[in-house]
Amino acid sequence: MRAFGVDSLTVEEVEDPSPGRGQVVVRVVEAGVNPVDYFVVSGMRTVEPMPHIPGAEFAGVVEEVGPDVKSVRPGDRVVVYPRVFCGRCDMCVSGSEHLCRVGGIVGAVTNGGFAEKALVSESNVFKIPDSVSWDIAASLPVAALTSYHALREAGVSPGDVVVIVGASGNTGQFALQLAKMMGARVLAVSSKKWPLELGADEVAPVEQSYEVLRKMTGGRLADVVVDAVGTPTLPTSLKLLDSRGRLIIFGALRGSSLSLSATDLYSRELRIVGTTGGTRGEFMRLIDMASRGLLKVKVWRRHRLTEAREALKLLFSRERDGRVMLVAGS
Numbered sequence: 001m002r003a004f005g006v007d008s009l010t011v012e013e014v015e016d017p018s019p020g021r022g023q024v025v026v027r028v029v030e031a032g033v034n035p036v037d038y039f040v041v042s043g044m045r046t047v048e049p050m051p052h053i054p055g056a057e058f059a060g061v062v063e064e065v066g067p068d069v070k071s072v073r074p075g076d077r078v079v080v081y082p083r084v085f086c087g088r089c090d091m092c093v094s095g096s097e098h099l100c101r102v103g104g105i106v107g108a109v110t111n112g113g114f115a116e117k118a119l120v121s122e123s124n125v126f127k128i129p130d131s132v133s134w135d136i137a138a139s140l141p142v143a144a145l146t147s148y149h150a151l152r153e154a155g156v157s158p159g160d161v162v163v164i165v166g167a168s169g170n171t172g173q174f175a176l177q178l179a180k181m182m183g184a185r186v187l188a189v190s191s192k193k194w195p196l197e198l199g200a201d202e203v204a205p206v207e208q209s210y211e212v213l214r215k216m217t218g219g220r221l222a223d224v225v226v227d228a229v230g231t232p233t234l235p236t237s238l239k240l241l242d243s244r245g246r247l248i249i250f251g252a253l254r255g256s257s258l259s260l261s262a263t264d265l266y267s268r269e270l271r272i273v274g275t276t277g278g279t280r281g282e283f284m285r286l287i288d289m290a291s292r293g294l295l296k297v298k299v300w301r302r303h304r305l306t307e308a309r310e311a312l313k314l315l316f317s318r319e320r321d322g323r324v325m326l327v328a329g330s
């Protein structure tokens with residue numbers, strides 16, 4: 001893209017990237033389309049370089065490696081950790097490379113994966129076995145990692161009641177599955193029924209979520225509510241929290257303002273847990289879970305890599321019923 005705005009996205013022939021020391025060129029096979037890409041394309045995030053190739057979440061095959069690259073070889077199937085990090089700042093050395101002081105998101109502060117080939121650092125590239133589908137592989141870096149890190153930060157433990165608002169969305173699908181694996185009982189808030197197939201104990205549209213939750217818990221409420229929808233659902237999400245409950249926010253797809261009663265917050269000992277992305281350690285665990293066949297994804301539409309503009313628009317479509325993916329042409 002040469003200007004901000006989804007309608008400014010164009011398809012262009014550019015020079016193939018060439019790997020420098022410690023760098024890897026990945027031939028993109030599949031990319032997930034996420035709100036972060038929309039924010040990048042809309043100019044709501046720091047974007048470089050310009051002209052720019054967006055795309056934070058992708059998987060593919062190693063095409064070429066630069067000098068000193070030891071962990072992967074051409075032909076390896078790989079997924080790309082979506083954060084650029086320095087490895088030297090206090091955040092990086094304490095294992096929070098997703099909060100690197102000088103880093104950022106792949107596809108925002110670097111060219112990303114909505115392209116035939118992407119240039120990434122070796123430290124961002126992780127091998128995946130043949131048994132992991134490209135749909136799953138291309139859902140690990142953003143959708144799955146964001147959910148996994150958030151649930152861990154909120155300390156979800158066996159027996160917790162977890163409500164996932166937007167359970168049929170990108171992150172919601174994985175938050176649901178991962179919360180179940182952590183031993184929680186899960187209410188999926190969605191107008192669709194298929195979250196039950198991913199393991200949800202109950203599913204309810206947002207208007208009925210309070211009653212369904214009360215019934216499900218025998219009058220209690222939720223220990224954890226995950227809400228990445230934003231302004232329209234946050235008031236309900238706060239109401240769904242039991243005393244000592246934690247509200248997880250890692251996105252605000254439909255608006256980010258939140259009105260909050262400070263009295264409600266302290267008198268019920270509520271906590272708001274903001275999270276973003278996840279660590280490489282968590283990413284490796286997710287790859288392991290995917291390798292063991294523990295993760296599923298519901299894909300709604302697959303578009304060609306050249307159709308990123310259409311795909312980004314579908315992200316906000318009311319009819320959206322699962323993920324929107326971009327796949328390389330044959």
Ligand SMILES: [Zn+2]
Nearest residue numbers: 086089092100
């Ligand atoms: Zn750093």
